[in-house]
Structures are given as C-alpha cells and as structure tokens.
Amino acid sequence: MRVFSLLMILLLVGGCSSDPVEPDPDPIDPEVWFDGSYDDSGLVLQRTEVFGKGGVVVTLDLVATELEYDPREQRLSAVVQVRNTSRTDLYAPADITLSNFTPDSIRPLNAISVGEDARRWRYDYSDALGDDDILSAGEESSGVLWILQLPGPGSFSFAAVARFAAQADFGVLGGHLFLDANRDGERDPSEGPGIGSVEVTYPDGRKVVVRAAESGLWSVRSDTGGIHTARWISPPTAAGILPICLTTPNPLQILMTPGPDGVPNSFRDADFGIDPEPCVLWRPMPILVSDVPVDTLESDPWTLIRLHQTGPDVPGPERLDITVGFGGCSAGHPLTFAFERPDDTAVPKTTMTATIVHDDLGELCEAYFHTTRSVELSELRRMWLDLTGQEGPRVLEMHTPQGIEVFELR
C-alpha cells in the first residue's frame, strides 16, 4: 500500500483547481515524486514518494543551482540536476514532469506541455545522462535549465515527478582509456586515465565518436547485435609532440550478441592502453652514399634528438629510428640518411660515417617539430656489404650540426 499523504496534503492546502496527477497504479518504470517550493530559502525539491519495480528502492535527489529571479520579466530560472542516490542504474528515456503549481498562474516557459488540460509540463532528461544514456548509481546528470513565469514575487509550490526506464532497451559498449605505465597491455589498478577519443562503427555502418570521461571511461549505447568496431583516435598533437602509440590492439572488434529480448548484451571491457613512451612510426628514410665528406653536404639546420635501434620484440623489419627536430611550418620535411663511401684501403672497416640531410622546403614559419624516420637496417647492411665486402657496420658515427654522436649497432 502506497502512501501519498504528503503529496495529498500539499494538494489540499494548495487548493488547486486542476486534477491531481495520479501515479501509475502499477508502474513498471521507477518514479520519484518531489514537493517543490520556492521562498526566501531558494528552490527546494523535497523527495516524497518512491515507486519502483519489484520493491527495488530507487532514490533520487534534485539539485537546483544558478537560481536567478528577473523582477522585470517576473521569471525564475534554475539549472536542475538529478543525482542518483540509489544502488541501481536508471536508463533513458528520462524526464521530469512539473504540475500542481500553487498559485496556478505559474507556468514553465521552456518545457513541453503535457496532456489536454495543459497543466503539466515535461523537461526531457534523456540527453542529460551522458553518452551511455544511463544515470548510473551515484551519478549526477548534467543540468537542465528550467525557466518559470511567475505572477509576481513571493513563494510558490508545485509537484515534480522524475521518471526513468528501469531497463535499458539497448546494450552498452564501452571500456577505459588508460595510461599503461608498465606497458603490458593490461589496465592495472594503479594506472590512471588515458587520453583521446573512440570512434565506434555499428554493424549497419553508422559511426559515432565519443570522448572519454575524466576517469577514462567511455561508452556508447547499441540496440543491434553484431560486430562493432571501436577505434581509438589520438587527440590532435601539438607541434613538437610525438605521435601517441597504444599498448593494446587498435581497432577492437566486438561481437555484441543479442539477449533473449533481442537487446544486445553489454560489453564494457573495450580498453585502450596509452603507451607512455614516445611513439615511433615506421617511416622509411632514403639512404644516400656520399662521395664527399658528409660534413660538406648541404643541409638546412636540424637537431638530433634520439637514435634508437629496434629490438626483436618489435614487429616488422629491424630498423634504426632517428628522431630529429627542426623549425618550419610542418613536420613533413624531406630527410635523407647519408653515409660516406668507405675507402677501400681501411681494412677491416667497421665504422660508418653518416649524417642527415634536411630540406626545410623554404618554409618561413617559426614552429618547431620533432619527427622520427627510420633506416631499414637490412638495406643498410646490404649496401655496406656491397661497398666493403664485409659484414657491418658495427659503429655509427653520426655527424650532426651540434657535433658527432657515436652509436653502437647491435
């Protein structure tokens, strides 16, 4: 047996002329009723009654902020959020219906009028629940602006009913973006949120891009079973920042199987690990054999940032990754790896004398870029063998505008 006493008292005291709104006698979806009042202490929404399916306690709080009264227009505006204080998730569609205003000349200006008597107004909250369309246990919705027309200054009261769907008519596809500090491809409890966005392609080819929450959690809803593709998208990288790599596969393909009611089963483990190390993309570099000392080759300015030989754990051909910095308008400047033709009198020959030839394309911008290009080592060794008749080289003597860097090749 449900008790409406508080609400009924409110209605009786208010003496309002319109019919009181009856709760659904057997609500399948959760409803939470509130008494609203406005006076010197502000706009207060007091929870009165809670109805849920199967005895599940669904409690909500309504939180009004940014309260403003415009005496000239006689308008009151407030931003109202719903806080889910229960232990159960609530789903879209969601709305809050306002009724039983006392005095009854008050009306919301930016709500949808409900019913023939036009004495009820509805604010839609379906879009205020985040990208997943779920008001999760403990979650607070984003705010919806309420604007009320008042007959004049003074206090008033009303009733508000928040309604949600008890069950989702959709599945949720989601996961975490995380900073994979130990680079093992797993999300460990100590690892914080990652950055970027996720593009989801639905089985019918539709695409949607979602940004992750501050916690790194991302999710979308899906109402169809089948293969979904989730692809991590890098945030725009600023000048001087290396591209970002992942420690987990990208994209992910997720088969969402339909449940008995046809609604796809949710999948919340589509995680993407962000590699904390600077990312090196495989960009092959042309190799030039120089017949003159490499120091005399004409080149625009550049700086050597890093030389790195890839290990056997990296897929693809073995390579020497060279990160250089330079000024200009873009990171796409031509770079050539040049080494001096070894003289055939030095036997055995183990050291390669090399440099980078940089063409700045005549760009006059003052932006600064880092870029990484790679020398395919099998190609370099083949050229060395052709020129010297020996295996090698063992040592790379890199001539840079800042000096000579000696690098031992494995």
Ligand SMILES: [Ca+2]
């Ligand atoms: Ca949400």
Ligand SMILES: [Ca+2]
């Ligand atoms: Ca990890």
